[in-house]
Amino acid sequence: xxxxxxxxxxxxxxxxxxxxxxxxxxxxxxxIFAPVGTQAxxxxxxxxxxxxxxxxxxLSNTYHLYLRPGADLVAELGGLHQFMxxxxxxxxxxxxxQVFSLTGLRKIDDDGVTFKSYLDGSIHRFSPEISIAVxxxxxxxxxxxxxxxxxxxxxxxxxxxxERTHRWLxxxxxxxxxxxxxxxxxxxxxxxxxxxxxxxEFVSSFDLPGxxxxxxxxxxxxxxxNAILDIVPAxxxxxxxxxxxxxxxxxxxxNGILRGIDIFDCVLPTRLARHGAAMTFLGRLNMNNAIFxxxxxxxxxxCDCYACRNFSRAYIRHLILSKEMLAATLLSIHxxxxxxxxVKQSRQAIFDGTYTQYAENFLKNxxxx
Ligand SMILES: CC#C[C@H]1NC(N)=Nc2cc3[nH]c(NC)nc3cc21
Ligand SMILES: [Zn+2]
Numbered sequence: 623x624x625x626x627x628x629x630x631x632x633x634x635x636x637x638x639x640x641x642x643x644x645x646x647x648x649x650x651x652x653x654i655f656a657p658v659g660t661q662a663x664x665x666x667x668x669x670x671x672x673x674x675x676x677x678x679x680x681l682s683n684t685y686h687l688y689l690r691p692g693a694d695l696v697a698e699l700g701g702l703h704q705f706m707x708x709x710x711x712x713x714x715x716x717x718x719x720q721v722f723s724l725t726g727l728r729k730i731d732d733d734g735v736t737f738k739s740y741l742d743g744s745i746h747r748f749s750p751e752i753s754i755a756v757x758x759x760x761x762x763x764x765x766x767x768x769x770x771x772x773x774x775x776x777x778x779x780x781x782x783x784x785e786r787t788h789r790w791l792x793x794x795x796x797x798x799x800x801x802x803x804x805x806x807x808x809x810x811x812x813x814x815x816x817x818x819x820x821x822x823e824f825v826s827s828f829d830l831p832g833x834x835x836x837x838x839x840x841x842x843x844x845x846x847x848n849a850i851l852d853i854v855p856a857x858x859x860x861x862x863x864x865x866x867x868x869x870x871x872x873x874x875x876x877n878g879i880l881r882g883i884d885i886f887d888c889v890l891p892t893r894l895a896r897h898g899a900a901m902t903f904l905g906r907l908n909m910n911n912a913i914f915x916x917x918x919x920x921x922x923x924x925c926d927c928y929a930c931r932n933f934s935r936a937y938i939r940h941l942i943l944s945k946e947m948l949a950a951t952l953l954s955i956h957x958x959x960x961x962x963x964x965v966k967q968s969r970q971a972i973f974d975g976t977y978t979q980y981a982e983n984f985l986k987n988x989x990x991x
Contacts, residue, residue: 627804627831629863633973637855637882638981640972643832643863645711645763646802647703650678652863652884653968655875655961656713657892661686662696662706665892666950667958669707674928675958676966679711679764681887684756685720689739689746693759701761713764713887716753716794718808719836719867722771730770732786750793757803764804766834767794774812774842784810784817788824795828804831806865809854812837813846822857832863835883839868848877855882872901872964873988876981879968886965891957896950898942901957903964905989907935909953914939927959928952 734749811817
């Protein structure tokens with residue numbers, strides 16, 4: 623794994639960092655936002671459009687692809703990069719979060735979990751070894767440790783599930799066979815600083831190519847998330863990428879970068895798009911709104927994405943009201959472009975040593991819904 627992956631820390635500005643994470647499928651400039659392609663597609667967006675958006679990392683999900691079409695089929699067809707025609711870096715989540723959040727969990731024990739398929743209710747088993755084997759068949763560049771995702775507020779249970787997640791990390795490391803995939807450990811511990819410290823120290827004790835902060839963006843308050851982010855990143859090795867799972871909105875990205883996070887992923891830009899909402903640096907625009915009926919302007923004047931270069935707000939509103947599929951494509955392109963622009967501007971500000979001002983200015987103008 624060593625020679626396939628390396629993290630170059632190029633600049634810091636306070637806790638904010640700018641770098642490059644080198645992978646077998648190319649470099650990932652950080653800070654970076656990764657669109658989510660749960661079932662081996664970023665919904666409503668083609669790989670060609672993602673390339674045009676300068677996306678450099680795309681996520682897919684082990685849980686979903688294991689259930690359909692099956693990891694063996696993906697491997698038979700050349701692995702995820704060939705299967706979804708995405709030649710750049712891919713990250714797969716381990717199924718840890720999904721089996722706990724998406725399905726009626728049947729049973730959890732120290733060996734693994736038994737769960738029901740969200741597709742047909744059939745019974746399946748996941749364990750650290752099974753998750754790693756599936757992720758090795760899928761072939762992503764970055765793979766995640768199999769962790770237990772517990773209620774972030776239950777102290778006693780968090781101790782138990784953190785211990786289990788730590789045992790499972792050791793089993794993931796032992797089960798790994800490929801050396802062209804980077805296994806990221808996941809720091810747990812809910813909203814509890816002492817547990818987070820214990821988890822960060824344990825996970826950091828392994829020489830892994832990168833580290834994720836899990837257990838956030840699972841319903842805790844922004845204040846609770848920021849309090850954890852005020853302390854955890856600095857507990858992780860400075861020379862490895864830090865990945866905040868499932869985050870987030872524009873303001874979450876800014877707050878995460880300010881606290882030393884390098885990699886983000888979230889379904890928000892594409893999910894909002896499918897519900898007719900456009901992301902802007904000032905907040906969200908609900909494109910269904912009648913105020914846009916005669917509005918010939920692009921979604922935002924400053925955006926140079928394909929949607930803003932070619933279409934008016936009135937046209938996009940028409941597509942939404944007509945339930946045309948192009949609405950989801952244009953708004954997804956725009957929303958992904960918006961988050962990629964945010965992280966690109968952040969990276970430049972970190973090189974310029976002006977990130978604090980950039981972040982303050984952004985948060986002042988941004989109206990959280
Ligand atoms: C507890 C825990 C945990 C983390 N564990 C794994 N494997 N994946 C995650 C995905 C997430 N998505 C969101 N929010 C949308 N929070 C996440 C947290 C995790
Ligand atoms: Zn745009």
